[in-house]
Amino acid sequence: MYRTRISNLRKKLVDEGFDSMLILKPENQYYLCGFDGEGFLVIGKERDIILTDFRYVEETKSKTADMEVIELKYDVTPYEKLAHELMSTGVKKIAVERQYLTLKSYEEMKRFFNEIDIISTENLVEELRTVKDETELDFIKQAQSITDKTFSHILDYIRPGVSENDIAIEIEYFMKKSGADGLAFPTIVASGPRSSLPHGKPTARKLEVGDFLTIDFGAKFNHYCSDMTRTVFLGKLDKEKERIYNIVLEAQKKALEHIKAGVPCKEVDKIAREYIEKKGFGQNFGHGLGHGVGLEVHEAPRLSPKGDGCLLPGMVVTVEPGIYVEGFGGVRIEDLVIVTNDGCINLTQSPKDIICL
Numbered sequence: 001m002y003r004t005r006i007s008n009l010r011k012k013l014v015d016e017g018f019d020s021m022l023i024l025k026p027e028n029q030y031y032l033c034g035f036d037g038e039g040f041l042v043i044g045k046e047r048d049i050i051l052t053d054f055r056y057v058e059e060t061k062s063k064t065a066d067m068e069v070i071e072l073k074y075d076v077t078p079y080e081k082l083a084h085e086l087m088s089t090g091v092k093k094i095a096v097e098r099q100y101l102t103l104k105s106y107e108e109m110k111r112f113f114n115e116i117d118i119i120s121t122e123n124l125v126e127e128l129r130t131v132k133d134e135t136e137l138d139f140i141k142q143a144q145s146i147t148d149k150t151f152s153h154i155l156d157y158i159r160p161g162v163s164e165n166d167i168a169i170e171i172e173y174f175m176k177k178s179g180a181d182g183l184a185f186p187t188i189v190a191s192g193p194r195s196s197l198p199h200g201k202p203t204a205r206k207l208e209v210g211d212f213l214t215i216d217f218g219a220k221f222n223h224y225c226s227d228m229t230r231t232v233f234l235g236k237l238d239k240e241k242e243r244i245y246n247i248v249l250e251a252q253k254k255a256l257e258h259i260k261a262g263v264p265c266k267e268v269d270k271i272a273r274e275y276i277e278k279k280g281f282g283q284n285f286g287h288g289l290g291h292g293v294g295l296e297v298h299e300a301p302r303l304s305p306k307g308d309g310c311l312l313p314g315m316v317v318t319v320e321p322g323i324y325v326e327g328f329g330g331v332r333i334e335d336l337v338i339v340t341n342d343g344c345i346n347l348t349q350s351p352k353d354i355i356c357l
């Protein structure tokens with residue numbers, strides 16, 4: 001598995017004319033070889049090396065069988081050691097991740113990389129990561145299954161008087177108890193008028209009858225994320241709230257029906273956006289329709305008016321239209337799907353018809 005990933009990256013590097021690549025971004029390091037300590041990963045022409053310190057050496061050796069693991073000690077600075085290793089194998093040009101390299105690291109590199117050209121690149125590994133293999137899909141499915149189980153648990157817990165903070169804590173505890181390594185991202189809980197905040201952080205606000213309640217949460221399972229949003233209602237639903245809910249639901253269904261390999265990412269967004277616009281809420285849907293999910297909760301591709309490229313089989317994306325009305329409240333419904341040749345597989349099992357508690 002790691003061999004395939006590294007050889008795919010190596011092909012890309014050769015195409016672009018680089019000797020090797022320095023990988024600093026933790027998710028990219030983990031993707032390529034299973035390394036999850038702190039340090040450098042270098043994919044080279046002849047040698048693939050990990051430079052890490054004493055804390056991670058033993059674990060890294062046992063987890064990354066194909067890699068040469070070099071211990072960083074106190075006698076030289078990490079970038080000096082890295083430069084030495086690269087020059088000893090004749091590296092002339094090294095690709096770096098421009099979105100991840102800090103100015104400080106760049107300055108360090110410039111100091112020691114006298115004979116090595118530093119080439120700024122972006123998204124080389126991230127592009128490989130957009131299409132998931134079977135192992136990755138299995139982890140994402142398990143992460144989503146924990147998320148669904150947690151949603152059904154939290155429905156019993158939600159009632160007037162419970163605070164947003166209480167709900168977030170219960171969600172997080174239950175996900176971990178159910179086998180999650182951790183959270184995919186900080187849980188969003190937004191109730192009543194606060195539900196118009198697309199990314200409302202939970203507060204001490206207590207739920208009241210008549211509230212919309214939007215919860216957006218996800219688990220991590222074996223490093224892979226899930227992501228789901230549901231909006232539920234407390235009490236008896238009025239006509240306007242029901243209407244808004246159903247517009248969002250219908251927009252989501254239309255987008256889901258449109259998803260399949262080969263469709264441009266921006267077109268999927270357009271399907272949902274045009275429907276919401278037609279219903280008069282265009283101004284109230286201010287974010288993209290969805291995003292890729294994998295080792296990071298937000299990764300390529302983007303399903304938005306600016307999303308590049310087309311969907312490919314094996315991509316995992318969210319579909320999450322929303323309508324947010326200041327002072328009134330908001331609704332978002334988000335599912336996680338795998339793109340296939342003739343449609344998509346929806347990993348989200350939680351119900352979507354409006355739930356009134």
Ligand SMILES: [Mn+2]
Nearest residue numbers: 227318320334
């Ligand atoms: Mn999302």
